[in-house]
Amino acid sequence: MPVVTLITLAGFVLASYGLCFGEANISAAKYKAGDEVTIKGKIAPGQDLYIAVAQSKMFHGKLTEFNGQKSMGNFERKKLPKKGKKAGFTLDTEIPPLFYMLTTNRDAFGKDTKRKFGGPSFMKKMLGGGLYNTSMFKLKKKWDDVGAKEMMGPIKTAEQWNMYKFAHEKKYGINTIVKEGNKKGKVVIFARSVLGDASTGNYWDKGTSIKLNKEDGTFTASFKTFRHTPPNTGFDVYVNGEKSGSYVVEKNGFWLAKGYRYMNPLWVTIGAIAVGTYFSMIGAAGGMLMGAFQALVVQTAGPIGINAANVLRPSNIALTLFSPLGSFYRFAVVEKRVAWPVGISFGAGIFIGSIWLGTYVTQYVSMKAYKEYLGILVVLMGIKTLMEMTPAAMNKRKNIKAMTQKFNAAVKKAKETGGAVEMGSIEPVKSGITDYRFKFWGEEFRINPLLFAVLGIIVGIVSRAFGIGGGFLLVPMMTTIAALPMYVAVPISLIGTCFSSVGSFIGYVMNGYMPDLVLAGAIIIGGFVGGMLGSRAQKMFSEMTLKVILACTLFFLFFRFMKIEYWI
Structure with missing residues (x-):
């Protein structure tokens, strides 16, 4: 009898022990990216619920390949160890890139906190953190303070917790490891980590449902998988510390392998046509606008272990190279309005700055520190561009005033006859290293090619640092410093951006970074078509209108550089 009693008691204890951890059923073995996953089961009565959903494959900083793609490029290998040392983890520390904790006890892992973001650095200091206000779930700083360590599935050490925190709360960690972010407007605040029921009202809990009956321990929890989960990604599910099952997220759309996003390439081509048309009309901001399109529409992220910027920027170069081509x-052959000596000297300087000096400067000097100064320069150029259109300024630049009058007369004639507007062409007058003169529509203009070669070096360094063509600096320089009309400045700028694009692309390739081939192909096609359309469309606009468009573009870039972009 005592033996039977002991066996019964042991069975009861074991059953209770198992129930304390929990049992669960996952609604399906396979899902498509973006689908809802539902988990039902039972835990010990009176217990809180902890469901850890972890990507099966772990990431660490010494990997050279992840999911069939190159991982950890040259820049990441230099940067991640420094950031890891500061955050408290090493390159050997490994975590699942995608990890979610669905729980009724969020306080065990952190708390909801207010978060300020956006705006230039001086404004952040004045406002104590940023221009805009929001909230986020902030993970506990120390592993020892986590109240439910045993419920974290594959995350078992302080180093893993530190890396998990870094990957979900730091911009570099999100863009390099997690690739998923909670956004306010279009700005990523943090990555999904600890989730509660949607009834909390938190924007990051939207779409999550957690129902627990503490009296009998039954529960039902559901959440939406990340829309851009890579094809055939496996996940393990842990309920109250015990592994309870697994599932696989399958492909859901056209997958960009290096872009790490689902996107129909046709939409990318259409976007590139629009940007390419705009770019070839004003000769500026092609790379910046394509970058904005990639970040906001395509959401280019890059493979695990490669920072998003190191895939996005080489892809941008496809537009800043092929749109000018x-x-x-039309600009060079049909209308003959390319000032080749200026364009080549400009381009040579840019090439030197982007492929040679730019590599060294960006390696030892953080260009981010100068981004706001660049923003100030850009807005001053925008103001100067608008000031050039005042009657007083036009009277000082009689050649541009006369050229504008001739253009208006040509437009009027075209309307009367029903024909196309005939553009003026460049007629060289004098060629020299420091003195190049030409006539355009009968009006003489003068420019110093050597000066613009030096300026080109500076622009090349900037373009290398930010992965852009540099046209947003080139065109204002030519219209303000050299007093050239937009119809001449734009073709020269496009030559310069071609050189800077080639130089920047070589720089990225030398460091082991390649764009997503499908993404780049779509941008090349769209950019080339946009270049053809923009070169035709430019003569539909007057000098004044083109300068207004340029100024508006410069103001837009000012907001981008100053991070006053919540509304974008």
């Missing part, structure tokens, strides 16, 4: 036939 699409416009050159």
Whole structure:
């Protein structure tokens, strides 16, 4: 009898022990990216619920390949150890890139906190953190303070917790490891980590449902998988510390392998056509606008272990190179309005700055520190561009005033006859290293090619640092410093951006970074077509209108550089 009693008691204890951890059923073995996952089961009565959903494959900083793609490029290998040392983890520390904790006891892992973001650095200091206000779930700083360590599934050490915190709360960690972010407007605040029921009202809990009956321990929890979960990604599910099952997230759309996003390439091509048309009309901001399109629409992220910027920027170069090529036939051959000596000297300087000096400067000097100064320069250029259109300024630049009058007369004639507007062409007058003169529509203009070669070096360094063509600096320089009309400045700028694009692309390739081939192909096609359209469309606008468009573009870039972009 005592033996039977002991066996019964032991069975009861074991059953209770198992129930304390929990049992669960997952609604399906396979899902498509973006689908809802539902988990039902039972835990010990009176217990809180902890469901850890962890990507099966772990990431650490010494990997050279992840999910069939190159991981940890040259820049990441230099940067991640420094950031890891500061955050409290090493390159050997490994975590699942995607990890979610669905729980009724969020306080065990952190708390809801207010978060300020956006705005330039001086404004952040004045406002105590940023221009805009929001909230986020902030993980506990120390592993020892976590109240439910045993419920974290594959995350078992302080180093793993530190890396998990870094990957979900730091911009570099999100863009390099997690690739998923909670956004306010279009700005990523942090990555999904600890989730509660949607009834909390938190924006990061939207779409999550957690129902627990503490009296009998039954529960039902559901959440939406990340829309851009890579194809065939496996996940393990742990309920109250015990592994309870697994599932696989399958492909849901056209997958960009290096872009790490689902996106129909046709939409990328359409976007590139629009940006390429705009770019070839004003000769500026092609890379910046394509970058904005990639970040906001395509959401280019890059493979695990590669920072998003190191895939996005090489892809941008496809537009800043091929959009000018699409416009050159009309600008150079048909209308003959390319000042080649200036364009080549400008381009040579840019090439030197982007491929040679730019590599060294960006390696030892953080260009981010100068981004706001660049923003101030850009807005001053925008103001100067608008001031050039005042009657007083036009009277000082009689050649541009006369050229504008001739253009208006040509437009009027075209309307009367029903024909196309005939553009003026460049007629060289004098060639020299420091003195190049030409006539455009009968009006003489003068420029110093050597000066613009030096300026080109500076622009090349900037373009290398930010992965852009540099046209937003080139065109204002030519219209303000050299007093050239937009119809001449734009073709020269496009030559310069071609050189800077080639230099920047070589720089990225030398460091082991390649764009997503499908993404780049779509941008090349769209950019080339846009270049052809923009070169035709430019003469539909007057000098004044083109300068207004340029100024508006510069003001837009000012907001981008100053991070006053919540509304974008």
